[in-house]
Amino acid sequence: MELDERKMKILQAVVRNYLETGEPVGSRTISKYTDLNLSSATIRNEMADLEEMGYIVQPHTSAGRIPSDKGYRLYVDCMLREKEKEVDEIKELLLEKEEKLDDLLKQAAKALAVNTNYATMISSPRFHQNKLKFIQLSRVGSGQLLAVIVTEGNVIKNHIIETAETFDDEALLKLNLLMNTNLTGLSVEEINLSMISVLKKQAGVHSDIIGNVLDAVAEAIRSDDDLEIYTSGANNILKYPELADRERAGELIHTFEEKQPLTELALGSLASENTGIRVYIGDEAPVESLRDCSVVTATYEIEDGIKGTIGIVGPKRMDYDRVVGTLKQLKNQLDDLYSKG
């Protein structure tokens, strides 16, 4: 069967109405709601067709129709295409440039949650080609060395190394000089075995410590595993009856508290080439526990190649329109903050 323009309009009306009310929507409503000027009976016929094609479903006989995942999908695809042209005029999210990136991201997640009434997440940026910028060893106690490692983008990692050796100031100075001259500007892939052996040779009596330091460096640069996730508004889940039953809500809140499952989402969004906005409906989401929700993600980029993910989780009857707009807004604000700063 063909999906002609009229069916399209009716589907759109069903979705729109359902997004607003959360109740199944009947033929009579649509006959009044739209500018189609069709009687409810005609709408009924069309709706029967739409149901047959799988775009809408009836929770039970004698109830109205609600959109299926497939219906949402079609709606979102069309809507996004139209929206692309419009200029978003949404009120400014309150973001002030923060001293620390993590505070800023926390703040952003919160602003987004308050603004949309959905649960939100935002991942710390991930550095694609992460290079060493600076490294320093200091003595902070007997048998303890502090390794401070700074990578491009000014991400700072600290690592305490326990060691039996003792280092005087001069030895440390030498070691620091040695490592900075040899390692600065390199990515983890470029630090290979031959380089390591050269370093060890040059380090002389203190060659043992080199291995420890390099382990710390490797860990600091490979930021895959510690992608920080900031969340906010998990309690918003409870505002939507279709998600608020004991079991579902519990699982969702657990997901937002544990955060770990959400990295999946963040990485998925980063991996794809498409830097725009992505919408997952129901089962499409890459995270098991979000299968009853819709998820909208966007990728932000605060500097060249330094990207993170913003995500919004809500019921399938999410106000996609507004969410997409707000996400773009936030994206832009993050961009602005960092291109200026």
Place this chain on the structure above:
Amino acid sequence: MELDERKMKILQAVVRNYLETGEPVGSRTISKYTDLNLSSATIRNEMADLEEMGYIVQPHTSAGRIPSDKGYRLYVDCMLREKEKEVDEIKELLLEKEEKLDDLLKQAAKALAVNTNYATMISSPRFHQNKLKFIQLSRVGSGQLLAVIVTEGNVIKNHIIETAETFDDEALLKLNLLMNTNLTGLSVEEINLSMISVLKKQAGVHSDIIGNVLDAVAEAIRSDDDLEIYTSGANNILKYPELADRERAGELIHTFEEKQPLTELALGSLASENTGIRVYIGDEAPVESLRDCSVVTATYEIEDGIKGTIGIVGPKRMDYDRVVGTLKQLKNQLDDLYSKG
């Protein structure tokens, strides 16, 4: 009116039974439940007294009684006193010594939540007399200095300072030496104005930067504001019907996500001299949003004076017995991990 032993026993029976079932408990139940060998009628008379004294309440006429906050309080006080002697035989919580303290604490919160089925929090330790141990400035980019500040207990803080001045290696070396010789071992109170002016004088042309660095030091040492809170099991809230209604649950989950309000709890627990286990019932809790819950906190101490707070939040009909035991257990395990390590 006097609270004789019989009334005490009846109150205890009411509480016990209510903890188990969550249902109001009637006189007949108690007459069978206890070894008092009294008829339900007698129990009824006693319960009327207990109600008059405020230890129990009736949700409505012709329902059984449930303990009031005051009733719980009495029960808990007696119970804890008795329990003090017993040896807790609870299965080991699975805690492995972690590389990083924050991972360990996360893990501890989770283990506690899984074990008790309540929502849990654990604060990072707070250093009572926090002293500077080591400080170092490094150049990490043009116009950027990295200040690494290590305080007693090996807490490391990084701070990037933007500056218009340029520093060569020698100047930095001097500055570092200057600050370390003058500041090491001091607490934030001990760094006063006269000392600052001496420092500035000695710093010569680079005196401007001293102020910035000291700000960073002050922020690092005053750890009040960034007491980290780790939470787990917020979803457990939903398991208790009396807390699971939309509004209450939303508020609670928000509290656990925001975390900020929980610092109150942590600080309160740390402030008091008593290092044992504390129970807040209902309104007693120092946090507004927890007023419908019971909160049990304990203080752990991983090194001399380095203390943090563990907390458990659940319904008033919490299994105080088990919770107190488990908390002690965890306390001990944390102690052990760090006294050995």
Place this chain on the structure above:
DNA sequence: GTTAGCACTCACCTCGTTCGAGTGCTAACA
């Protein structure tokens, strides 16, 4: 002081009824 008995209360469950929104089908109409 304790207990048996009794009248009373009240949440809760069940069941039948009504109501209304919504449907599918059919027949008539343009």
Place this chain on the structure above:
DNA sequence: TGTTAGCACTCGAACGAGGTGAGTGCTAAC
């Protein structure tokens, strides 16, 4: 041939009546 009015039908939700049972307070007897 597409559209519409009309009608019988379905089914969840809301409502109210009645029954049930757990629990109470009170009183009188032991």
